[in-house]
Amino acid sequence: MFMTQLEMARQGQISDLVREAAAAENIDPEILRQKIAAGTAVICRNNKHLNARPLAVGEGLRTKTNANIGTSGDDTSIDKELEKAKVAAAAGADALMDLSTGGPIDDIRAAIIAETDLCIGSVPLYQAACDAVLRQGKPIVDMTVDDIFDGVKKHLDDGVDFITVHCGVIRDTVARMEREGRLLEVVSRGGSFTVEWMLHNNAENPLFEFYDRLLELVRPYDAVLSLGDGFRPGCLADATDRAQVQELIILGELTQRAQEAGIQVMIEGPGHVPLDQIEANIKLQKRLCHGAPFYVLGPLVTDIAPGYDHITAAIGGTVAGAAGADFLCYVTPSEHLRLPTVEDVHEGVMAVRIAAHAADIVKKIPGAIEKDNAMARFRKNLDWEGQFSVAIDPAKARRIRKESGVDESHGACTMCGALCAYKVMNERKREKAAS
Amino acid sequence: MFMTQLEMARQGQISDLVREAAAAENIDPEILRQKIAAGTAVICRNNKHLNARPLAVGEGLRTKTNANIGTSGDDTSIDKELEKAKVAAAAGADALMDLSTGGPIDDIRAAIIAETDLCIGSVPLYQAACDAVLRQGKPIVDMTVDDIFDGVKKHLDDGVDFITVHCGVIRDTVARMEREGRLLEVVSRGGSFTVEWMLHNNAENPLFEFYDRLLELVRPYDAVLSLGDGFRPGCLADATDRAQVQELIILGELTQRAQEAGIQVMIEGPGHVPLDQIEANIKLQKRLCHGAPFYVLGPLVTDIAPGYDHITAAIGGTVAGAAGADFLCYVTPSEHLRLPTVEDVHEGVMAVRIAAHAADIVKKIPGAIEKDNAMARFRKNLDWEGQFSVAIDPAKARRIRKESGVDESHGACTMCGALCAYKVMNERKREKAAS
Numbered sequence: 074m075f076m077t078q079l080e081m082a083r084q085g086q087i088s089d090l091v092r093e094a095a096a097a098e099n100i101d102p103e104i105l106r107q108k109i110a111a112g113t114a115v116i117c118r119n120n121k122h123l124n125a126r127p128l129a130v131g132e133g134l135r136t137k138t139n140a141n142i143g144t145s146g147d148d149t150s151i152d153k154e155l156e157k158a159k160v161a162a163a164a165g166a167d168a169l170m171d172l173s174t175g176g177p178i179d180d181i182r183a184a185i186i187a188e189t190d191l192c193i194g195s196v197p198l199y200q201a202a203c204d205a206v207l208r209q210g211k212p213i214v215d216m217t218v219d220d221i222f223d224g225v226k227k228h229l230d231d232g233v234d235f236i237t238v239h240c241g242v243i244r245d246t247v248a249r250m251e252r253e254g255r256l257l258e259v260v261s262r263g264g265s266f267t268v269e270w271m272l273h274n275n276a277e278n279p280l281f282e283f284y285d286r287l288l289e290l291v292r293p294y295d296a297v298l299s300l301g302d303g304f305r306p307g308c309l310a311d312a313t314d315r316a317q318v319q320e321l322i323i324l325g326e327l328t329q330r331a332q333e334a335g336i337q338v339m340i341e342g343p344g345h346v347p348l349d350q351i352e353a354n355i356k357l358q359k360r361l362c363h364g365a366p367f368y369v370l371g372p373l374v375t376d377i378a379p380g381y382d383h384i385t386a387a388i389g390g391t392v393a394g395a396a397g398a399d400f401l402c403y404v405t406p407s408e409h410l411r412l413p414t415v416e417d418v419h420e421g422v423m424a425v426r427i428a429a430h431a432a433d434i435v436k437k438i439p440g441a442i443e444k445d446n447a448m449a450r451f452r453k454n455l456d457w458e459g460q461f462s463v464a465i466d467p468a469k470a471r472r473i474r475k476e477s478g479v480d481e482s483h484g485a486c487t488m489c490g491a492l493c494a495y496k497v498m499n500e501r502k503r504e505k506a507a508s
Numbered sequence: 509m510f511m512t513q514l515e516m517a518r519q520g521q522i523s524d525l526v527r528e529a530a531a532a533e534n535i536d537p538e539i540l541r542q543k544i545a546a547g548t549a550v551i552c553r554n555n556k557h558l559n560a561r562p563l564a565v566g567e568g569l570r571t572k573t574n575a576n577i578g579t580s581g582d583d584t585s586i587d588k589e590l591e592k593a594k595v596a597a598a599a600g601a602d603a604l605m606d607l608s609t610g611g612p613i614d615d616i617r618a619a620i621i622a623e624t625d626l627c628i629g630s631v632p633l634y635q636a637a638c639d640a641v642l643r644q645g646k647p648i649v650d651m652t653v654d655d656i657f658d659g660v661k662k663h664l665d666d667g668v669d670f671i672t673v674h675c676g677v678i679r680d681t682v683a684r685m686e687r688e689g690r691l692l693e694v695v696s697r698g699g700s701f702t703v704e705w706m707l708h709n710n711a712e713n714p715l716f717e718f719y720d721r722l723l724e725l726v727r728p729y730d731a732v733l734s735l736g737d738g739f740r741p742g743c744l745a746d747a748t749d750r751a752q753v754q755e756l757i758i759l760g761e762l763t764q765r766a767q768e769a770g771i772q773v774m775i776e777g778p779g780h781v782p783l784d785q786i787e788a789n790i791k792l793q794k795r796l797c798h799g800a801p802f803y804v805l806g807p808l809v810t811d812i813a814p815g816y817d818h819i820t821a822a823i824g825g826t827v828a829g830a831a832g833a834d835f836l837c838y839v840t841p842s843e844h845l846r847l848p849t850v851e852d853v854h855e856g857v858m859a860v861r862i863a864a865h866a867a868d869i870v871k872k873i874p875g876a877i878e879k880d881n882a883m884a885r886f887r888k889n890l891d892w893e894g895q896f897s898v899a900i901d902p903a904k905a906r907r908i909r910k911e912s913g914v915d916e917s918h919g920a921c922t923m924c925g926a927l928c929a930y931k932v933m934n935e936r937k938r939e940k941a942a943s
Contacts, residue, residue, distance in 0.1 A: 145922055145923060145924055145925040145927070146924075146925030146926050146927065147912075147914065147915055147922040147925040148912075148922050148925075174924065174925070174927050175925060199927075202927065206927075213927075213932070256881060256884045256885065256888070257884050257887065257888055257930075258888075258933055259929060259933060260929050260930070261929065262924060262927060262928075262929050264929070265929035265932045265933055266932065268933075269932055269933070269936055272936065273936075307884070307887070307929075308880060308881070308883070308884030308887070309869065309877060309880045309881075309884075310877070310880065310881050310884060311884075347866075347869050347870060347877075348826055348827070348830050348866055348867070348869070348870050349830060349870040374826060374866040374869075375862060375865055375866045375869065375880055376879075376880040376883040376884055376887075377865065377879050377880055377883050377898055377899060377900050378858075378862050378899070378900045378901070379895065379899050379905040379908070380899070380900075380901050380904035380905045380908055381858055381859070381862055381900065381901065381904075383819075384818075384819050384822050384859055384862055385862060385866070387819050387822070387823055388822055388823045388826045388827075388862070388863070388866060391783055391809060391823045392783070392823075392827065395783050395784060406908070407908055407912075407923070408923075409887070409895075409921070409923075410905060410908040410909045410912070410921055410923075411908055411909060411911070411912030411914065411921050411922045411923060412912065412921075412922040412923050413923075423813075423816055424816070424819055427810060427813050427816055427819055427820060427823070428823070430810050430812065430813075431782075431783055431809040431810045431820070431823060432783070434744065434782050434783070434809075434810065435782060435783050435784045442744060442745070442782075444811075444812050445743060445744045445745065445810055445811040445812055446691060446743070446744075446745050448743070448811040448812050449691045449692050449742070449743030449744075449745060449746075449811055450691065452692065452742070452743070452811075452844070453691070453692055453693075460814065460844075463812055464812060464813070464814050464815070465812050465813045465815075465816065466813075466815050466816065469815035469816075470814040470815045470845060473814070473815055473841070473842055473845045473846055474845045474846060476846070477582075477583075477842075477845070477846030477847065479582065479846065480582055486844070486845055486846050486847075487580055487582040487583050487846045487847040488580060488842070488843075488844075488845075488846060488847050489580055489581075489609065489697060490580045490581030490582040490583075490609070490610060491581050492580070492581060492609050492634075492637065492641075492648075492697060493697075494694060494695050494696065494697050494699070494700035494742075495692075495695070497648070497700045497701065497704055498693055498694060498700055498703075498704070501704055501707065501708075
């Protein structure tokens with residue numbers, strides 16, 4: 074009889090995927106099995122995604138990173154998105170979400186999935202919305218319940234490893250949001266489609282109302298449910314408000330129901346959050362969702378830096394990761410301004426990897442601080458090739474030094490030249506050793 | 509009789525400079541006077557720096573930012589440094605430190621001071637080192653005590669508003685550092701000169717031994733003493749160790765002595781610090797130095813990101829600022845690799861301003877969150893000119909949108925095109941209002 078990863082883990086079985094993911098993580102597979110059984114970690118790997126490396130996400134594991142790619146109605150080039158997939162993989166992202174909403178999105182998704190061996194996520198509601206709007210010329214609110222579930226099935230059939238589903242967006246919470254008032258209301262794209270659909274059709278969110286149907290649909294693929302945060306704050310002023318926390322409570326209940334059905338779950342989180350509220354957000358999610366892995370977008374610690382939101386997100390992402398977030402979604406310099414370019418994707422992945430690594434140092438993930446210590450030793454010895462070898466972006470570090478036209482004879486860099494503190498210190502030691 | 513700002517404040521006098529600085533800060537001058545009297549804020553403004561705006565730094569005030577510029581032995585162009593001064597000022601830095609150590613450094617310093625009306629800092633020990641090494645062909649360790657004090661006087665005469673002096677680097681702490689062991693020992697340039705000088709001459713640090721001479725020298729200029737952190741950690745592994753904390757204890761004592769002599773003080777801090785140690789570092793400094801303003805470099809939360817250290821520093825700087833750091837020194841993408849370019853200076857200032865602003869939101873500085881709220885409202889209305897007007901870098905935000913070749917007819921950006929969540933939401937509201 075078919076068993077899901079969660080069911081196998083609960084029965085004490087260490088599956089091949091768990092073994093493979095544990096090896097990549099350099100941990101004991103039995104430890105990983107226990108985390109999966111407890112629901113504090115998940116293995117992202119759709120049974121149909123045969124070319125994919127299984128990705129473990131959760132408590133005590135290396136903080137993972139995701140790059141969002143995909144077309145929009147304004148920019149439908151497949152080639153550009155495939156280039157982004159390659160660049161994100163080369164830059165070290167652990168996962169890719171294909172968020173395409175423009176052009177032949179079925180073909181684009183298939184091409185992106187085939188392009189790398191990375192874990193793939195998607196938002197199947199975009200499928201139903203695009204099929205309705207783009208193929209049938211209908212407004213989004215005319216999607217039927219079957220359209221929505223057919224979209225989910227399409228993505229699962231294509232091998233998507235984790236699907237973002239905004240199951241926690243319900244009518245009661247919309248009313249609660251409206252009573253409190255918000256500057257930006259609903260900024261999640263999937264969340265906004267769901268709210269509009271509910272209000273127009275005077276009906277409950279189908280992914281909530283027919284949640285058991287969703288669980289049955291997902292089961293044979295053993296994909297991870299990534300419960301989306303449709304009420305995530307879109308600006309600092311809306312952070313940690315009633316709508317956001319109410320949704321999180323509901324997501325906690327849905328987590329339990331999914332796990333009871335043998336389906337693995339992670340939770341998506343904000344968003345735009347003032348620095349001093351980030352830790353509370355992580356603790357709250359971990360408690361309300363019984364330790365389920367937390368996947369956050371940013372969080373961005375200010376709203377006023379378009380052009381630099383890879384930085385505002387890296388700030389929040391580091392604090393979130395250090396407080397226990399397990400999976401960080403990148404934000405690129407183009408966020409709030411345009412679909413990212415290939416260069417933006419590279420910069421976004423580097424920024425989120427910095428955040429994940431700085432968090433892993435706090436989490437005491439084995440192997441994390443050791444990289445920093447190696448860098449320190451190479452710096453002390455002015456060993457530039459050594460420094461590049463442990464740098465997060467060796468090519469960029471090498472290029473910056475090269476462009477400076479440095480005088481290689483003194484061994485230092487053009488910042489201090491011969492007055493380099495390492496050089497001054499090393500010379501004294503050499504003299505002392507010689508005397 | 510001449511009185512310093514600190515003495516006037518203690519006597520209840522609100523000086524013209526306090527009035528001017530309070531106006532820039534949009535606070536009651538009496539409040540600022542009280543902070544100055546208590547030593548929890550300082551006014552940076554040398555009596556000889558007539559073209560300068562006085563800069564208030566300290567508790568409860570807007571978090572300030574500094575850009576380090578200046579030549580090195582490998583790169584001695586005055587023009588480039590003047591361009592950096594202009595770019596840093598245009599990008600919104602509050603202060604500039606001229607750290608020149610190459611070429612005609614007296615002329616460079618004078619030119620930089622004349623170029624803008626920003627507050628200026630420097631490290632006068634570089635003067636003595638350069639005068640010894642560059643003009644007289646002697647090794648740094650041959651500097652005399654008078655050379656060191658002459659260097660300080662030169663900078664004060666030129667109008668430097670705050671001087672970094674590594675008075676807390678003493679022989680006892682060197683021994684303590686060596687007993688514990690460190691990966692990178694002394695990475696502060698001034699700190700390394702001082703340590704080498706002490707070891708070679710078998711003598712105590714003149715800026716410690718003759719501290720009263722220093723205080724007398726500074727008094728008529730009423731410059732701020734910025735007590736340098738010669739033992740600041742140069743890698744995560746060395747953070748918050750005995751040498752660093754021992755130096756901070758000594759700086760606390762020196763703070764008290766300076767304040768008793770009517771001289772204003774701020775304290776410089778690390779450096780490279782794991783995220784979870786940053787808050788402790790700030791609290792420790794504030795307690796040991798009786799609330800004196802804290803000026804931090806970074807802190808960098810990982811060592812492995814050369815090429816991205818404006819980001820690693822913005823992460824640490826935000827957390828430091830939120831925990832109470834008052835003044836953030838930028839770090840550019842070129843840190844650890846080369847003297848920064850003009851473009852690096854711009855990127856560095858933007859990153860540190862993001863950190864300072866995100867911290868000011870946590871500190872509840874009046875006017876901070878209001879900018880984010882304005883941005884949120886402009887975003888909701890898809891008012892792009894409004895968004896640019898409150899963006900930290902309007903030119904860059906505008907350029908990114910323009911380069912995307914966006915279809916202006918739908919009003920959104922190329923990220924979501926017609927499926928923009930704001931657009932979807934606004935259309936429903938319009939329909940509802942019309943019905």
